[in-house]
Amino acid sequence: MKKTFWKSDWFAGLVISLLFLFAGGTAILQSLERKAYDLGVEASSRNPGDKIAIIAIDDQSIANIGRWPWSREVHAKMIDLLAGAHAKVIGNTVFFIEPQIDPGLSYINKLAEVVANAPEISALPQSAELNSILKDAQANLNTDATLAASIKAADSVVIAMPFVVGEPRGNPDKPLPDYVLKNGLSKIIDKVGAEESGLLPLPTINALSPVAIIGESAAAIGHLNANPDVDGAIRSEPLVLAYYDQFYPSLSLQIAAKYLNLKDTDIQVKLGEGIKLGKLNIATDGFLQMNTFFYANHDGHTAFPIDSFYDVISGKIPVEKYKDKIVLIGATAGGIGDSQVTPISSSMTPIETLAHSVASILNEDFFVAPSWAFWVEKTAWLLISLYLILLLPRLKAGMAAGITAALFALLVATHFYLMTQQALWLQLMIPATLLVVGHALLTTKRFLMTERGKEKSEADSAESNRNLALMFQSQGQLDMAFDRLRKCPMEESVMDALYSLALDFERKRQFNKAENVFAYMAEYNPKYKDLEQRLSRSRAMAETVILGGTGGGRTNTSILQDGSVEKPMLGRYQIEKELGKGAMGVVYLGKDPKIGRVVAIKTMALAEEFEPDELEEVKERFFREAETAGRLNHPNIVTMYDAGEEHDLAFIAMEFLKGKDLAPYTKPDNLLPLLKVMDIVAKTADALDYAHTQNVVHRDIKPANIMYELETSSVKVTDFGIARITDSSKTKTGMVLGTPSYMSPEQLAGKKVDGRSDLFSLGVMLYQMATGQLPFKGDSMAALMYKIANEPHESVKTLNPELPQCLSDIIDKMLDKDMDKRYPRGAEIAAEIRQCMNEAG
Numbered sequence: 001m002k003k004t005f006w007k008s009d010w011f012a013g014l015v016i017s018l019l020f021l022f023a024g025g026t027a028i029l030q031s032l033e034r035k036a037y038d039l040g041v042e043a044s045s046r047n048p049g050d051k052i053a054i055i056a057i058d059d060q061s062i063a064n065i066g067r068w069p070w071s072r073e074v075h076a077k078m079i080d081l082l083a084g085a086h087a088k089v090i091g092n093t094v095f096f097i098e099p100q101i102d103p104g105l106s107y108i109n110k111l112a113e114v115v116a117n118a119p120e121i122s123a124l125p126q127s128a129e130l131n132s133i134l135k136d137a138q139a140n141l142n143t144d145a146t147l148a149a150s151i152k153a154a155d156s157v158v159i160a161m162p163f164v165v166g167e168p169r170g171n172p173d174k175p176l177p178d179y180v181l182k183n184g185l186s187k188i189i190d191k192v193g194a195e196e197s198g199l200l201p202l203p204t205i206n207a208l209s210p211v212a213i214i215g216e217s218a219a220a221i222g223h224l225n226a227n228p229d230v231d232g233a234i235r236s237e238p239l240v241l242a243y244y245d246q247f248y249p250s251l252s253l254q255i256a257a258k259y260l261n262l263k264d265t266d267i268q269v270k271l272g273e274g275i276k277l278g279k280l281n282i283a284t285d286g287f288l289q290m291n292t293f294f295y296a297n298h299d300g301h302t303a304f305p306i307d308s309f310y311d312v313i314s315g316k317i318p319v320e321k322y323k324d325k326i327v328l329i330g331a332t333a334g335g336i337g338d339s340q341v342t343p344i345s346s347s348m349t350p351i352e353t354l355a356h357s358v359a360s361i362l363n364e365d366f367f368v369a370p371s372w373a374f375w376v377e378k379t380a381w382l383l384i385s386l387y388l389i390l391l392l393p394r395l396k397a398g399m400a401a402g403i404t405a406a407l408f409a410l411l412v413a414t415h416f417y418l419m420t421q422q423a424l425w426l427q428l429m430i431p432a433t434l435l436v437v438g439h440a441l442l443t444t445k446r447f448l449m450t451e452r453g454k455e456k457s458e459a460d461s462a463e464s465n466r467n468l469a470l471m472f473q474s475q476g477q478l479d480m481a482f483d484r485l486r487k488c489p490m491e492e493s494v495m496d497a498l499y500s501l502a503l504d505f506e507r508k509r510q511f512n513k514a515e516n517v518f519a520y521m522a523e524y525n526p527k528y529k530d531l532e533q534r535l536s537r538s539r540a541m542a543e544t545v546i547l548g549g550t551g552g553g554r555t556n557t558s559i560l561q562d563g564s565v566e567k568p569m570l571g572r573y574q575i576e577k578e579l580g581k582g583a584m585g586v587v588y589l590g591k592d593p594k595i596g597r598v599v600a601i602k603t604m605a606l607a608e609e610f611e612p613d614e615l616e617e618v619k620e621r622f623f624r625e626a627e628t629a630g631r632l633n634h635p636n637i638v639t640m641y642d643a644g645e646e647h648d649l650a651f652i653a654m655e656f657l658k659g660k661d662l663a664p665y666t667k668p669d670n671l672l673p674l675l676k677v678m679d680i681v682a683k684t685a686d687a688l689d690y691a692h693t694q695n696v697v698h699r700d701i702k703p704a705n706i707m708y709e710l711e712t713s714s715v716k717v718t719d720f721g722i723a724r725i726t727d728s729s730k731t732k733t734g735m736v737l738g739t740p741s742y743m744s745p746e747q748l749a750g751k752k753v754d755g756r757s758d759l760f761s762l763g764v765m766l767y768q769m770a771t772g773q774l775p776f777k778g779d780s781m782a783a784l785m786y787k788i789a790n791e792p793h794e795s796v797k798t799l800n801p802e803l804p805q806c807l808s809d810i811i812d813k814m815l816d817k818d819m820d821k822r823y824p825r826g827a828e829i830a831a832e833i834r835q836c837m838n839e840a841g
Contacts, residue, residue: 009446012441012445016438016441017385017389017434020433021385029433030230031231032429032430033430034235036412036429037343037367037419040367040420041343041419043416043420045420048295053307054305054306055312056308056309056331056332057330057336058308058309060308062333065309068331068336071143072143073147076146077150078312078329079092079147079154080154081313081319082319082322085323086323087324088324088326089255089259090157091157091158091160091255091327091358092158092159092330093328093354094159095160095162095210096144096147096210096211097208099144099211100144148213151219154219156258157217157219158258159210159221159222161221162207162208163204163206164205164207165203165205166204166205166206167205168203169205172244176207179212179215180215180221180248181246183220183254183264184246184264185240185247185267186265187265188247188269189268189269190271190273199271199272200242200271201240201241201242201271201287201288202289204242220257221254222250222251222254224251225250233343234292234342234348235342236292237360238288238289239253239288240269240275240288252357252358252361253267253275255358256277256280257277257278266278290361291366292353292357295365303355303356304352304359330349330354331349337350338350340353342356366423367423368424369425370424373425373426373427380431381430385434387435392404392438397443400443404439407435408435411428411429411431412428415429415432462487462488462494466485468481470497472484478501478504482501482516482517485497490524495528499521499529502521502534518534570603570651571646572594573601573642574593575601576588579600587601587602588603599654600655600656601651602652602654603650604649622650630643631694631696632690632694634690636684636687636716637690637691638655639654640653641653659710661703661704661707662680662704662708662765663703665708665769666703667772671772674770674803676713677766677770678766678840679715680769681765681833682830683715684701685759685826685827685829685830685833686827688758688826689826689830691755692758697753697755699758700719700761702765705718705719706765740781740785740788741776742761744756744757756823757819759823759829760815762829763814764776766814767815770807771803775794776788789817790817796808806832806835806839807833810833
């Protein structure tokens, strides 16, 4: 049943579904979602408009103007040209974060200072001309001032500055300059609620401000920070960054605001939702990142016109074309800036990405992951999981493939429809991948476990299997011969071989196996030869026992002429049937014919199990068990009636118990009521107290050695098989016997033990039957032994708070590692448990 459970298709479907649920956040599956997102973006079509133009600092411009970085008077000249052409907004992505000082300017400044402080020079007729030349030189060589003047005159230039992303741990080293602070956003909605839920913009720890003279001249300053996705691609734009307790807009947002004649105060931030720019509503994710709409190229032309910086500044392209437009200036030349991977390009320059972001804002084109997307995605996962678990295993291959293909097409179509028509992004590729992978794995599993099994069965020809069976039979490997014959199609020749095999099983007195062969034959032809008689006799023989070993020992079992079986005798006991395997050997149900007493007989074929040089020692130990148990007479200890040796079998006859051991009642889902558990342990403690007064230590107290009859609440301690009389003449130390999980620390250490060791083991049993767990566990024998010897057990109140405190106290004392601190006698335990039962009543 368990084997079928683990191999079932529905269980495999459940495992696959759970793996996908927990692996949904992994880079592989998230990258798959992003790839589907990119395909959705490529399939979407929107008009970017004609508001935006790009002036590229390309390779041609660097070749003609000079190597990068250029003098800032070059940038000033471009700004002057664009301002003169009445460009609406000029967005420059070049970072002006360090002053640009011409080496000759310092000398001119020193020369001007000397002239100003020398009266004899001022008295010369040429002094006025000299001062004029010096002032012109200072003005021409101070390129920062030249650029600042052009920016201020244009009054439409928005410049960029980078922030350093990171989680602040304290306060900033110094405040940002005033010309940066004035760009901070002040209209923040639901800040407290967002902070509680963790929905805040990306945090930063530092900012690289523009040179003061340039920053003060700019119409606005915006951050230019990208936030790559899990696969390194750029799909979203962080419209706002958090700098400690301040919020700063992106360059794209500032450019859009300037184009709409709006100020920073007109930018309203709704934390966790989006941004309101004038009358424009920009939907974002919870961290104020906009899923940018990337506009596709058309007819071989880029979505936004791109002109060379050199062509514009040299007059090759008339600047009048930029009237009333947003002009973005940025690098496209190799070696200046890194290209970016976007949904529509594997190598897009940052200035182009900026153009798409600005257009997305102005056109209100962006992809939105709605608040209800999470529940739709999880519902899709659940439906696909139910299909794999409940429906797919019941479908034929063709129908299953059709339904899977239809479901996959539905998920993919829904994804593309929502993206292209509704600009909504739902992550449906994880359920789609679960569908495909789950279908493939389950189909493969079905093929491997059924189709291949059939192919292999067909490949094993009847002839080869029959020949192998005959070979195994000739070698005495009868079980393997039977396995081979069962693979052969049933026919007369196979029946003959099976009959011969069954007779061999009988010769070896393995009547239960002979019965199996005859029963197998009867399914095909019950009238074959004397099969009915053989089957009946084998069944009768299987229900009894053939005493003695297979090595030639005499048997007192015989088959009568009518085919019936005369049951064997052992000593004065008649053997009825086998009950099971005990610690010392086989246990049989027997009967004393003289007085009609039913007994359990424990046997051991000592001559077969041990070498001759060990035999005497083993026999001595076997009869010591009988001697030990025979001295005990207590209502809660199994009664021993007789012991003896006949032929090659030693045996002990003992009381036959109707109940069963306590092992099944230690499982968490099958625990006995607490009062019954306490009653069982109290009676066991009474039995152990009596045994200890007789100088007998059990050494292996555990649930499997306590017999319990549920109807009568009878408790019997069994198997004193490893008990040893603690008389000094018969006791040796240094030997570890028993079951490790229940052993006391001193028993593990190989020390001489007394009754307190049994009481420790009884405490372990009480703990387990009350909680369903062992007090000490370990991944290995060494780890288990270490915990028993050194680590305290977990309180039973922790595992089950409803257990009475008095029981917890009793268990703690029974499991004390110091044997001197435990109960000295079982009678004390029994008394305290019964008192606790009255209190818990």
